[in-house]
Amino acid sequence: xxxxxxxxxxxxxxxxxxxxxxxxxxxxxxxDALAAAFxxxxxxxxxxxxLDELLEVYAGRPTPLTPARTLSARLGVELLLKREDxxxxxxxxxxxxxxxxxxxxxxxxxxxxxxxxxGQHGVAAATAAALLGLECTVYMGExxxxxxxxxxxxxxxxxxxxxxxxxxxxxxxxxxxEAMRAWVADVDGAHFLLGSVxxxxxxxxxxxxxxxxxxxxxxxxxxxxxxxxxxxxGGGSNAAGTFAxxxxxxxxxxxxxxxxxxxxxxxxxxxxxxARSMVLQDAEGQVAEAESIAAGLDYPGIGPEHAFLGATGRxxxxxxxxxxxxxxxxxxxxxxGIICALESAHAVAWVLREAGGPLLxxxxxxVLTLSGRGDKDMATLGAVA
Amino acid sequence: MTLLVPYLTAGxxxxxxxxxxxxxxAGADAIEVGLPFxxxxxxxxxxxxxxxxxxxxxxxxxxxxxxxxLVRGQVRTPLIAFTYANLVFRPGPDVFCRRLAxxxxxxxxxxxxxxxxVAEVSRAxxxxxxxxxxxxxxxxxxxxxxxxxxxxxxxxxAISRMGTTGEQTSLAASAAALAxxxxxxxxxxxxxxxxxxxxxQAVAAGRAGDGVAxxxxxxxxxxDGATAADLGAEVAALRAALDSASQEDSAERRTPYAEVSxxxx
Numbered sequence: 001x002x003x004x005x006x007x008x009x010x011x012x013x014x015x016x017x018x019x020x021x022x023x024x025x026x027x028x029x030x031x032d033a034l035a036a037a038f039x040x041x042x043x044x045x046x047x048x049x050x051l052d053e054l055l056e057v058y059a060g061r062p063t064p065l066t067p068a069r070t071l072s073a074r075l076g077v078e079l080l081l082k083r084e085d086x087x088x089x090x091x092x093x094x095x096x097x098x099x100x101x102x103x104x105x106x107x108x109x110x111x112x113x114x115x116x117x118x119g120q121h122g123v124a125a126a127t128a129a130a131l132l133g134l135e136c137t138v139y140m141g142e143x144x145x146x147x148x149x150x151x152x153x154x155x156x157x158x159x160x161x162x163x164x165x166x167x168x169x170x171x172x173x174x175x176x177x178e179a180m181r182a183w184v185a186d187v188d189g190a191h192f193l194l195g196s197v198x199x200x201x202x203x204x205x206x207x208x209x210x211x212x213x214x215x216x217x218x219x220x221x222x223x224x225x226x227x228x229x230x231x232x233x234g235g236g237s238n239a240a241g242t243f244a245x246x247x248x249x250x251x252x253x254x255x256x257x258x259x260x261x262x263x264x265x266x267x268x269x270x271x272x273x274x275a276r277s278m279v280l281q282d283a284e285g286q287v288a289e290a291e292s293i294a295a296g297l298d299y300p301g302i303g304p305e306h307a308f309l310g311a312t313g314r315x316x317x318x319x320x321x322x323x324x325x326x327x328x329x330x331x332x333x334x335x336x337g338i339i340c341a342l343e344s345a346h347a348v349a350w351v352l353r354e355a356g357g358p359l360l361x362x363x364x365x366x367v368l369t370l371s372g373r374g375d376k377d378m379a380t381l382g383a384v385a
Numbered sequence: 386m387t388l389l390v391p392y393l394t395a396g397x398x399x400x401x402x403x404x405x406x407x408x409x410x411a412g413a414d415a416i417e418v419g420l421p422f423x424x425x426x427x428x429x430x431x432x433x434x435x436x437x438x439x440x441x442x443x444x445x446x447x448x449x450x451x452x453x454x455l456v457r458g459q460v461r462t463p464l465i466a467f468t469y470a471n472l473v474f475r476p477g478p479d480v481f482c483r484r485l486a487x488x489x490x491x492x493x494x495x496x497x498x499x500x501x502x503v504a505e506v507s508r509a510x511x512x513x514x515x516x517x518x519x520x521x522x523x524x525x526x527x528x529x530x531x532x533x534x535x536x537x538x539x540x541x542x543a544i545s546r547m548g549t550t551g552e553q554t555s556l557a558a559s560a561a562a563l564a565x566x567x568x569x570x571x572x573x574x575x576x577x578x579x580x581x582x583x584x585x586q587a588v589a590a591g592r593a594g595d596g597v598a599x600x601x602x603x604x605x606x607x608x609d610g611a612t613a614a615d616l617g618a619e620v621a622a623l624r625a626a627l628d629s630a631s632q633e634d635s636a637e638r639r640t641p642y643a644e645v646s647x648x649x650x
Contacts, residue, residue, distance in 0.1 A: 012501065022470050022497045024427045025533070026522040026547055167433050168423065177426050184427070185548040187524065271470045271497070272424060284446050285475030286423040 013201020013275075015308035021200040022271045027180070030187045035202035037107050042209060047102065054098050055213065058131065059088045061095075063214075065221035065367070070335040075355035076362040080226070082218045082369040084238060085340055091372030092214055092238045093124035093195060099210035101128035104191035111135040111186070112193040115179040117144055117172030117234070118296035118343065119151025120372055121195030126160035128193075136160040139178040143170040144295045150376050169289035172234075172299045176273050196235025197303030200274030204303050208240040215245020218367050228360060230254040231369040232346035233317065234261065234297035236306045238371040243315060251367075253315040255306060256346040258297040258325075261290030264310050264317035267300070277304040293322040293380065294342035296372075318359075324349040326384050329374060341372035342380065387627040388596025389587075390576055391603055391620055392417040392467060394435035395453075396444030400613065402456055407617030409462045412624035417494065417598060418453075420446050420468035427496045429551025429580075431601040434608055446472060450488035457489045465492035465518065465539070470506075473498070478509035485515055492516040492539045500533050507536060518542050518576075521567055523559035534571045541567050543594055545579045551601045553580035556589045564594035584626035591627050592634065599623065 013019045013035075021031055041047040055061040063086050068079040084092035097114075104112055112134050116122030122138040129136035138155055142164045145152055155162050168174040176199075183192040197204045197211075215229075229246045231239035233255035243253045257265055263278040270279030272287055280288040280300035292298045309315035320328075325342055328349035333339045340348065347368050354360040374381075391408050395401060395418050408416055421436035421444065428436065446468075453460070466485050473481045473495055485493060493515050498506060500519065510517040516539030521530055524547065534541050545560035546553070560577050567575045577590040578598030590597040606619060 020502055021499065022502055023499060024496050024522070024544075025499050025520045025525055026427075026544060028499050028501070028522075028529075029524045029526065167430075167437065173424065177424050180426050181429070181549045187547060269474075271474055273426070274497070276474070279471070281471070281475065283475070285471040285473075286440065287471065 013205060015204070015305045016311060017269070018275070018277050018304035018307040019201060019204060020276050021274060022276065023200045023274045024184060026184050027187065027200070030183070031200050031202065033107070038103060038202055038206045041103050041106055047106070051099055051102055055095065059094045059098060060086060061213065062217045062221070063087050065218055068336050071332070074335070075351065077351070077355050077360060078365040079351060080222060080367045081338070082214060082242065082367060084214060084369060084371050085338065085344065085373035089120070089124045089127050090375065091120040091124065091341065092211060092241065093121045094127065095213050095241065096195065096207050096210045096237060097121070097124040097128040097193060100191065100193045101132050101134060104134060104193065105132050107191065109134070109189060109191040111137070111190045113179050113182050113190050114138045114193045114195060115172065115175040116140050116195065117175070117298055118294065118376065119144065119148040119155065120296060120376070122160070122162070123151050123154045123158070125193050125195070126155045126158035129160060130158045137182065138162050139165050139175040139182065141165050141169070141171040141175045144172065147380060148295055148376060171290070171295070173287065180273070196237040197240045197305060198235045198273055198275055198277065198301055204275065204305050207237050208244055208305060211237050211241025212244035214238060214241040214369060215243060218242065219245040222367055224365060225249045226251050226365045226367040228252045228254055228364055228366045230256060230347045230350060230366060232256050232297065232343050232371060233264070233302060233306060234258070234299045234343065235301070236303040238369050240303060240305060242369045243309070253309065254350070255315055255317045256350045257317060257319045258290070258292035258294055258346060259319040259321045260292045261297050261299055262319040263300060263302040264306065265319045272301045275304045277307040278302050278310070293325060294346065296341070296343040297346065318350055320346050320349040320353065324353060326381065328352055329381060338370065339374040340370045341374045342377045344371040386631050387591035388414040388574060388576065389620070389624055389627055390415045390417055390596055390598045392419055392598060392600030394419040394421055394432065394439055394604055395449040396421060396439040396442060397435050397604070397607055402452055403613040404607065404616050406456070406459060407613040408620050409460065411617040411620035413462050413620060414596065415463040415465055415492070417465045417467045417600065419600070420449060420466055420472060422469040422472055425469060427549055429549040429601060431552065431605045431608065432550050435604045438608070450484055453488045460489060463491040464489060465494060466490050467494045470495050470498045473506055478506045479512065482509045482513035482515045486513040490515060492518055494518045494520070494542060496520060500529065500536065503536065520544055521563060523547055523563050527566070530566060531570055534567060534573070537573060539573070540576045540596070541571060541573050542598070543567055543575055543577045545577050545581065545590065548580070550579050552582040552605060556581065556586040560590060561593040568594070584623055587623050588626055588630040591630065597627070
């Protein structure tokens with residue numbers, strides 16, 4: 001199986017100058033134990049078989065690779081959509097949570113703690129917890145609770161406790177802080193089920209491995225090695241999982257950020273949420289508040305491996321605006337009959353904008369990961385004229 | 386004598402320097418000066434609120450250090466900066482530590498900089514003659530504890546409980562056990578902190594280690610409107626409780642900070 005970074009040292013979770021483990025001493029033994037447990041489970045055929053079975057019979061994998069025929073014809077590129085929107089719970093997040101929840105059970109934990117932005121990871125975590133009989137507490141910014149009511153109801157229906165976070169910007173960044181605080185206080189009983197490829201080692205590696213099923217499937221399903229592989233990037237888990245399947249090919253890897261939360265495009269190296277990566281921050285190191293119509297990308301950082309891939313030039317990162325994103329949701333819906341999430345629409349918007357230009361020449365063959373479906377965003381879209 | 390190390394969030398109020406001086410006069414042995422950070426991962430509600438309020442006032446690390454420089458002649462108590470890794474790495478550890486030293490700081494505590502990530506900041510601190518105090522947690526293994534203690538300067542900080550900072554109704558049993566494990570392998574003074582609230586807990590923490598760090602309980606008072614004089618009285622009460630407990634105890638106490646940190650005058 002191809003791994004994303006050949007330079008990574010597993011002991012410390014470094015990706016070049018990025019990654020590491022900047023956590024309070026109270027969490028160091030837990031991170032060590034998690035790294036060891038994941039390594040052991042990931043190399044255990046029985047664990048892999050159990051996860052693969054759940055991914056198939058429960059999550060609905062493999063997800064299809066759908067040719068976007070109308071858009072392809074109009075744009076002059078060959079566009080294939082990796083349909084994570086069709087996975088159970090409506091996004092790629094299920095891949096990660098099933099793996100981590102199985103691991104939590106294997107480690108003897110009775111409870112999971114999760115952070116969520118748009119609520120997609122929270123819903124997935126609550127789902128996996130229900131399936132495996134674990135308690136689940138989800139930390140969610142007050143502002144995100146207001147704009148993602150549907151997902152809050154889904155989580156509570158699944159039996160999870162949703163805790164509003166009222167500090168700072170009241171979004172994903174603050175929910176992540178609060179989840180880490182909760183983990184420190186219950187480090188023996190709880191597993192912190194982080195939803196993206198950020199955080200301290202081993203999370204960036206573990207979550208990428210659990211999401212690599214996206215890229216590995218797409219590579220098998222695609223009739224050719226594409227010229228461009230593109231996915232949206234907030235923390236960057238669907239992109240990391242997609243890229244993992246193509247890292248050793250000639251395909252260009254492209255991550256698309258929200259213009260209001262573009263850590264790769266506008267950020268600088270910094271330490272936030274346990275890892276050194278690219279961060280939106282001021283001159284003294286105060287972390288900035290991101291601002292995006294897509295709650296799942298409303299995050300001032302990015303996973304450290306993306307920072308590494310960007311620094312080495314293996315991957316490219318660009319930003320699109322909220323307006324472009326809204327237009328992209330509507331155009332994809334009408335052209336292909338697929339309502340994707342606002343997050344996923346960032347990748348679509350980039351293809352719409354660049355097709356035929358120097359970044360995406362006519363005739364390019366593109367695999368695009370549609371990370372989730374858009375049901376949750378109907379109220380937001382309805383409010384935009 | 387038990388060391389008393391109160392914590393203050395710098396810039397919490399416009400007259401925060403008055404609070405600092407009041408705490409000094411009330412008998413602090415050192416003062417932790419919290420440089421507010423946007424994402425205080427290891428702080429509970431009280432210090433979060435204090436940090437948010439300070440940042441909302443528009444204070445910066447630069448403005449805080451500037452204010453401290455202006456009163457340097459009046460500050461006799463060793464100052465220890467307490468802040469998060471990103472504020473250290475953003476300007477670079479060398480520049481950051483040098484700025485601290487120029488503003489009169491003697492020590493630095495960075496709670497999200499564990500042993501495995503500490504090397505660069507350790508070197509920079511040593512260059513700038515800043516004592517980088519490392520933290521030990523109840524879950525730290527003996528082997529790791531010995532390494533942390535060997536690299537810690539000024540004090541060793543014992544995290545009394547598994548959790549964030551924030552007021553508690555009692556001192557965790559883990560505090561005494563951890564302090565004893567640390568004292569078994571070092572002559573550095575052991576500061577017990579995280580959640581210590583009120584004179585009774587302070588005395589217990591002081592008995593467990595060589596000193597006690599108190600933050601949230603004091604910042605709660607300031608957030609609720611305590612004046613500099615009120616806070617001074619609070620710290621004086623803690624001082625009195627610790628001193629009378631020390632007199633009762635026949636146990637030999639350890640060397641205070643100033644004598645341990647020999648390279649500073």
